[in-house]
Amino acid sequence: MSMTLGLHSLALVLYAVTAALLGWSLARAAQRAPLAAGAALAAGVGAHAAALGSYWTSFREPPLVGLAPSLSTLALLIALGSLLLAVIGRSGPLGLVLVPVAALLTAIAQIAGLRPTGPELAYRGPWFILHVTLAFAGYAGLTIAFAAGLMYLLQFRQLKDKRFGAVFRFFPPLDTLDRIGVRALLTGLPCLTAALLLGWAWSQRFGPAMHAGNPKVVWGVVTWLAFVAALLARAGNATHARRGAMTTVVGFAVVVAAYVVLRAAEAAGSGFL
Known part of the structure; x- marks a missing residue:
């Protein structure tokens, strides 16, 4: 230890x-x-x-x-x-x-x-490990997309104000930040989707079945919707990159806030992350 x-x-x-x-x-x-x-x-x-x-x-x-x-x-x-x-x-x-x-x-x-x-769970085999690992990979993907989105907005502001200082020199170009954000979302969303499906199947097999109000389910769905919203904000036009970055940053903040609220509301020792 x-x-x-x-x-x-x-x-x-x-x-x-x-x-x-x-x-x-x-x-x-x-x-x-x-x-x-x-x-x-x-x-x-x-x-x-x-x-x-x-x-x-x-x-x-x-x-x-x-x-x-x-x-x-x-x-x-x-x-x-x-x-x-x-x-x-x-x-x-x-x-x-x-x-x-x-x-x-x-x-x-x-x-x-x-x-x-x-708490002790009835089953902690490979499927459970895969479920949690995929979920964490999804959350990590959203965090990377958030970082790229936040830096995109800061870089965009610098360029709009025609200030070519430290941020302009050190940050990656806007197109690079947008590309990283999109790829992180496109990688994280399938991981989180698979994790949610595995979690549902695992609960059905080993019980108890998770209801719609379960904090883990709520947080997973909120995160999934944040992914979808961030990708939809970019759809249809390459000029929507700034809107996509803003949606990603806001979505990440919502996911973090949802976690804090759900964690505070859930009974101690429930096993909610």
Whole structure:
């Protein structure tokens, strides 16, 4: 357990270092993210993955149930998405948004206590793991789309005001940000849809069946609608990219607000993420 906590803390420190390096590059009006930021992020992802692997070994269950383990897993997926964007898409500056989000979730997980807190379920086999993993991949996709949308709006404002300063130099071009946002939505929506269908089938098979008012169902449907709204806002015209970015940012805020409300309203120990 000490190894799990130590690696988790190391990942948090490395995420903080990454965010600081990216912020420093923005302040200097650099044209690209520094290699040191990418190296720190890669090391953080590695330490984070090792921490969750240690958790799985220690408690003999995947870190997918309970507040702290679930948030930590989601944080890892977001950090991994940021790393892939930096390495493959050469869009490291998106880490300005994604890495702090991953760090915040990791810190909350650390404070909440990285240990099993969820209720015992009747079945935690491969289908359950696939269901939760797909759901988290969907939420990570929405977070990446949110980061791209937020940076798109900031970049658009800079260009509209004809200010070609640090944001203009450091942020990716508008078309790149729009492309990343669309691809993140198109990747996340099928993942979330499959997760919802698997969750429904799993509850029907192993029970109890989830009713429409179940917080998990409500949050899943709200997130699914946010995906659809963001994609529809872009439909029909390439000039709708700004509207799509705005809808993505608002949709992400609605999903986060819905989570906070549902989490606060749900009884303690219910197992809702």
